[in-house]
Amino acid sequence: MKELQIVRVFAVLSVLGFGGGKGIFPQMHAQTVDSFHWVSAAQFTQFYALGKLLPGPTTIAAVPIGYAAAGAPGAAIAAAAMFVPAALLMLGASVLWRRFHDSPWRERIALGLAPVVVGLTWASVLAFGKGVGSGPASIAIVTVVTALALRTKLDTPVLVGLAALGGVAFLR
Amino acid sequence: MDVARTFGTIAIVSFGGGQKAAIRRAVVERRAWLDEDDFIEALALAELMPGANLVNLAVFIGHRVRGARGALVAMLAVCLPPFAIALGVAVAYFARIDVPLVGAALRGCAAGAVGLTIANAIELTVERRRDGLLGLALLAATAVAVGALKLALLPALAIFGGLGIWLATVRARRTESRADAA
Structure with a gap:
């Protein structure tokens, strides 16, 4: 059952989505590209880009992936699996918030997970660098955007x- | 409904991260659902818990304003508009109306998104220098284990996250005992 697989893949990512969901993309790539072949490596990186471009969180990339796997129902299932489990956890945390308000563990967990989330961000780069291709124009766009993001606001x-304009000019 | 309208609007105008200021303006300044301190606390909790920060914040504030129903409404309001837009884009993408320019633009976007991720990773790594050598070692170990050796996310979080939390706890205790001694 493809629908069940979609639920499994994205629900697991949902509850493991520390760091605002930044850390889940390597595993999302491994499962949707390498294990289940719902999308190609190039498509995955494009959908990740759409996640950054479209309104809403980057994890909205689950929608085109779900659509590729099983059409519009697949997209809806992927979105529900991506957002509902984490939202339920957050609801639980909101209810219990007063009780853990002053717990020292909140800060320790945040501090302890911070370097891991950054490591996962680098892992994302390693995972879908492939989807960009190795042509000089692609590498030039990656480099220029990296520099602009670091140097400008x-x-x-x-x-x-x-x-995208760079792509139209050089990646035709 | 106010909760739905507020978060629906924020969802539409929020792009990959720049939404915190918009939320703060809407829920602290315009509606007074939270005061400034509560908002900062809510943001910290939203960032701590798994899931998109914007969705988590919506759930927290929805719950605060109208209980579980409010949380559900806020979550739907913040997720459904981006879902509808993403679905429309997905349909268009797979309709395979072959416009070469669109394909080229998408390949450019993909390269740009990787560039953004590299920049983000660099900035965050610089920020984490404050964790010291052990913290940076943890960061590098996670990147290699997951990025190159394909370790799955759950064991990665269990091992490296566990180590990180242990490290933070040891450091907190040491700071406390030093404070006690002084």
Whole structure:
């Protein structure tokens, strides 16, 4: 059952999505590209880019992946599996919040997970660098956007838009 | 409904991260659902818990304003508009209306998104220098284990997250005992 697989893949990612969901993309890539072949490596990286470009969280990339796997129902199932489990955990945390308000563990967990989430961000780069291809134009776009993001205050959609223009100019 | 309208609007105008200011304005300044301190606490909790920060914040504030129903409404309001847009884009993408320019633009976007992720990783790594050598070793070990050796996310979080939390706990205790001694 493809629908069940979609639920399993995205529900697990949902509850493991520490760091605002930044850390889940390597595993999302491994499962949706390598294990289940719902999307190609190139498509995955494009959907990740759409997640950054479209309104809402980057994890909305689950929607085109679910659509690729099982059409519109697949997209809806992927979105529900991506957002509902984490939301339920957050509801639980909201209810219990007063009780753990002053617990020292909150800060320790946050501090302890922070370097791991950054490591996972680097792992994302390793995982879907492949989806960009190795042509000189692609590498040039990656480099320029990296530099602009570090050196300027341009917003994400502006930078992705510039990269799209770069693609139109050099990746035809 | 106020909760739905507020978060629906925020969802539409929020792109990959720049939404915290918009939420703060809407829920602290305009509606007074939370005061400034509570908002900062809510943000910390939203960032601590798994899931997109925006969705988590919506759930927390929805719950605060109208209980579990409010949380559900806020979550739907913040998720459904982006879902509808993403679905529309997915349908268009797979309709395979072959416009070469669109394919080229998407390949450019993909390269741009990788560039953004590299920049983000660099900035975050610089920030984590404050964790010291052990923290940076943990960061590098996670990147290699997951990125190159394909370790799954759950064991990665259990091992490296566990180590990180243990490290933070040891450091907190040491700071406390030093404070006691002084």
